[in-house]
Amino acid sequence: MMQPTIAFIGGGNMAAALIGGLLASGHSASHIRVAEPFAERADWLRRQFGIDVKSSAAEIVRGSQAVVLAVKPQQMAEALSGLKLDKGATVVSIAAGVRLSSLGDLLGDQVHLVRTMPNTPALYQKGITGLYTPKGTPDAARELADKILKAAGKTCWLENESDIDAVTAVSGSGPAYFFLLTEVMREAGEKLGLSPEIAAELAQQTFIGAAEMAAKTGIDVSTLRAQVTSKGGTTEAALKALESGGIRAIFERALREAADRGRELGEQFAQKN
Ligand SMILES: NC(=O)C1=CN([C@@H]2O[C@H](COP(=O)(O)OP(=O)(O)OC[C@H]3O[C@@H](n4cnc5c(N)ncnc54)[C@H](O)[C@@H]3O)[C@@H](O)[C@H]2O)C=CC1
Numbered sequence: 001m002m003q004p005t006i007a008f009i010g011g012g013n014m015a016a017a018l019i020g021g022l023l024a025s026g027h028s029a030s031h032i033r034v035a036e037p038f039a040e041r042a043d044w045l046r047r048q049f050g051i052d053v054k055s056s057a058a059e060i061v062r063g064s065q066a067v068v069l070a071v072k073p074q075q076m077a078e079a080l081s082g083l084k085l086d087k088g089a090t091v092v093s094i095a096a097g098v099r100l101s102s103l104g105d106l107l108g109d110q111v112h113l114v115r116t117m118p119n120t121p122a123l124y125q126k127g128i129t130g131l132y133t134p135k136g137t138p139d140a141a142r143e144l145a146d147k148i149l150k151a152a153g154k155t156c157w158l159e160n161e162s163d164i165d166a167v168t169a170v171s172g173s174g175p176a177y178f179f180l181l182t183e184v185m186r187e188a189g190e191k192l193g194l195s196p197e198i199a200a201e202l203a204q205q206t207f208i209g210a211a212e213m214a215a216k217t218g219i220d221v222s223t224l225r226a227q228v229t230s231k232g233g234t235t236e237a238a239l240k241a242l243e244s245g246g247i248r249a250i251f252e253r254a255l256r257e258a259a260d261r262g263r264e265l266g267e268q269f270a271q272k273n
């Protein structure tokens, strides 16, 4: 079967993650194009992936079955201004807080729009992406969007566009929460008298090992937690401190703030463009 041609508008970190994933999954370099105005970055993309890179979106969208919008939300309106996409093209946006109605206003209704929220572990094909498209979107467009994001990890389809704000709060921003937790544990280890190097290594390897254990065993994380927690032991003492310090309420609030911010960004973008 003929491979679809996929055009990326914006060749930054997330685009590189998706392109790397597509190439690793067998998509041919000759069927990937990028628009990237920053010349140094464009050169890097050419060298790294052997793909065609142009400086503006208008030069790459003709003949592309899929167009991935991978610029920052603040760059979106300019990147799409005056752009004419092929009729029936699948447009996959990965931008945080840009609603499909705003993209429809910018691109017209001759294309199929899919809004997604990936995360940075996509760089190692370990990402997870939430995707949403309206009910009437043809299966072929859904499948194409799914293929692009699956090349960077797992995908899950959502019923409502507003769910994207919740996905952003959990998995889009999520890697930062785990990095923060690692920082906090590292600092606490130092306060207990460990050297910075040892504290850092212990915290980081524990994070990696625990994640791998959850993934490999498939056992629910609350069971895994209970397995570490001996009655009357050290873990129980630590968890008691975390629970009484309000860890659940803190995370609930943090994720609510992230989702609210996503909604707010969407409103601001819609008003401005
Ligand atoms: N970083 C993250 O954790 C996540 C980011 N996202 C979304 O992914 C999108 C891209 O983010 P990053 O890759 O981190 O940003 P980035 O800044 O690395 O990449 C954006 C690229 O677009 C280029 N660009 C700027 N104006 C352009 C134009 N007019 N035409 C074509 N290209 C243009 C820039 O030179 C840059 O290389 C954003 O919308 C962000 O909300 C989504 C999920 C997670």
Ligand SMILES: O=C(O)[C@@H]1CCC=N1
Residues within 6 Å of the ligand: 096, 168, 172, 173
């Ligand atoms: O912080 C942000 O707005 C973006 C969206 C998800 C991760 N980074």
